[in-house]
Amino acid sequence: MKRTIVLAAAFALASAHAGDFSQLQRGKYLVQAGDCQSCHTDKNGPPFAGGRAIPTPFGTIYSRNITPDPATGIGGWSDEDFYRAMHEGISRDGSHLYPAFPYPWYTRLTRDDVRAIKSYLDTLEPVRQEIPPNKLHWPMSWRSLVSVWNSLFFKEGEWQPDTSKSAEWNRGGYLVEGPGHCGACHSPKNLLGGVKKGDAFEGGEGENWLAPDLTGRTLGGLSEWSVDEIAQFLLTGANDRTRANGPMAEVVELSTSHMTESDAKAMATYLKDLPNGASVAAKKTADTAQDTARGRALYLDNNCTACHMEDGAGQPGIFPRLKGSAIVQQADPATAIHLVLSGSRAAATDANPNRFAMPPFGGKLSDDDVAALLTYVRSAWGNRGGAVSASDVRSVRKQVIASK
């Protein structure tokens, strides 16, 4: 009997090395929770084989091939090599990885979870794909500068639970601050690309989109959303308020829609409890009634009403509500301008299969038109966003065109 147990244990151990199924499942789940595929896949390229150009203020970084190809991927990496990359941001050859790779968040993962991730990545089909060298501006092209950056902005260490909070809150915190790396987009960055101290989750900029403020201080922000609404948004890509658009559409499709309901709720619980930052000062609203009259005419004249309705209420679960919307009322109108100019395809998930898209209006509306339109939308129906100027629109249009 005893012998059988020992044998069974030995077998279990052996099979764990060969690829324990539950560990692989967990690894796959964490790879999805970490949205690894998104950055590590080039447009129409093989999944996880890297090569996607990631624009940063310091130049373009190309994501690595993380398939187990020995020559061009991470085929030869040991668990320890991989853990060091995830935990410290140091590559197998000892060089620093650029923090476009979100190790400042992944450092919070447990060693066990990192091992699970590695064991799953090891099961992927190896793809031989060389990655082009990064195109960074000097002095950022100098890799060892990253160690200086790390000493300023990087705090190594696994997630430390807060025992005064619920298990759900702590699970949510681990997912948000660790694999989910929500702050990588949703936190404002300083000039060097580090998260501004004390401003976590107050909104960040990336790829000409403004990732919304997730603290409770924003008009229409998460303070007005219920935990269920947040969880529904993460799981399905939509709720009665809005649909995931822009880069968040991809995050929902590849990552959050694959989470369990309890994990999505845990994340929502944690996000709802984020400390409020300084409240946003009331913005300058439309200058004159004439500004809004022109904007209203543009809104009604078959540009917006068809989907978003005359009263800005949208169509629940289908077309986003503009009345009380966080995106609409954000202090910085960049995302709203971007949406009007180039449109966006919303997330499609099994629960919400439509690939609804807002068409681009940039070819139809001038900078003046967009400014008048958004000034109206940001002040109509009780909205309190600021007025938008034609020069605001011009600068976003330039960036959007440049990024195409």
Next chain:
Amino acid sequence: MATKLKSVDAVLVGFGWTAAIIGQELTEAGLQVVALERGPFRDTVPDFSPTQIQDELRYAVRKATFEEPDRETLTFRNDASQTALPMRQLGSFLPGVGVGGAGVHWNGQNWRFMPTDFKMRSHCEQRYGKKFLPDDMTIQDWPLTYDDLEPYYDKWEYLCGISGKAGNLNGTIQDGGNPFEGARKREFPLPPLKRCASTAKFDEAAKSLGLHPFPCPAGNASLPYTNPLGVKMGQCTYCGYCEWFGCANYSKASPQTTILPVLLRKDNFSYKTNATVTRINLDSTGKKATGVTYVDAQGREFEQPADLVVLCAYSLHNVHLLLTSKIGKPYDPVSGEGVVGKNYAYQMSAYVDVFFDEIVNPFMGAGALGQVVDDFNGDNFDHGPHGFIGGGYICMWQTGGRPILQHYLPTGTPKWGGGFKKALKENYLRASSMQIHGGVMSFRQNHLDLDPTYRDIFGNPLLRLTFDFQKNDLDMEKFVTERAVEIAKAVKGNRGYNVRPREGHYGIVEYQTTHNTGGAIIGDSPSNSVINKYCQSWDVPNLFVMGASAYPQNPGYNPTGTVGALTYWAADAIRSRYLKNPGALA
């Protein structure tokens, strides 16, 4: 030499409504399915965006979304004494091209056929006697009944979010609906579209004559809708750009707005665009399809082997493909032998334009926004005194007020200059039009075959259409048009009306309707039909043929609702019976 591709479980020819349904159903059954579409991929954004779609010149006048006759067309003649010539410009009918097919540009006028429409011959012979029907009328009963199709009509209507009011719920006549319709098991998924001024005036006038007006069942969503597949539709905004346009607002039922969001996510479904199928391939016995051959945009030829072949192209193209692939015996109108190409039928449209005292804002329209009377359709009235069978509905439509093609002017108005402008100004906001939408029966001489002279770009003979309106149908249309005139006269506050009748020979130049039917008809025996009651080829049991090519004759209703129901019916038979035991089902 064709490149041979990896075999699939099922190949669908075309990727419009019927392919979307069959694709969805067969992939649910676990099959690996590929659809081959001769046109491009299309989606709401960017192809039908509100920033561009309301462009009448591009889409309606220059016909941007339709089949291009310089690539594919047919030849036409009125009768065997004439030499058929190629149709070099679209006119009388407008087949779609591209993913979604004509399901992208239809109006959404969605009908069930009446129970008697399914037993047209036996019903008419019983009621009026065998001698009542002309000798050359070749109508025949369907091998299935309205009751057989009812659950599938229901499935289709709930897929599409049809807006309407039931007229007959489980045998009980309902106020406000069509009292002549077959019994339905439940209400429409959405309430009718909002009434507009012209349809309200029609309603009042029709009631004053003792008729039974009701709102046309509409594939334009009156409210936001989520269908049983979980696909959502936005509510119609009455922009008036349905017919010949893709919907900008996810409001008109189309493959794109009802099925594709789910189907295109599946790993066991794929499609190829710009892939024109030129042959259904058969094995040496000629009784089994081995797949299809198609040509891509670069002119390269491919063979796609498949266990099951489903023709999901437009009715005319289904027939063409059967003929060029030599499947089934071609129909010979002289001997009456053969079946492929038999019983081609069409429909008849006449109009009575009504001019009102008051403004009716015609630009607030939707493709199926209309008030209808069915009192003169099918066999809803006694044909005994009239000497014809069949009928049509009369509908006051408000489908839109597009500036170029959708304005109504009194007879005699100059076509250009100051007089035209003055009349347009006076009438644009104060006019609307009634359609007399009549069926066409099948006749021995009206048929489809291969043209002996003209060939398409692939070297295949063109399809040849031999068709003319017959006395039965002309008499019918005249009779129903006279009834429409009575309604026009009864409209309160009318300043007059115009009759635009449908008479004389059929011409292929003027637009009439894209409701071409027959040629691969459904029946109860290989001697009278191309496909059995499950839309399965009598000759090649692993070949199924979808669409209105199945109709033995063309009733007075728009065909799409029945196309949808028949496709679901066939899909059910394939899933529940054929796949378990592949072979002849009947």
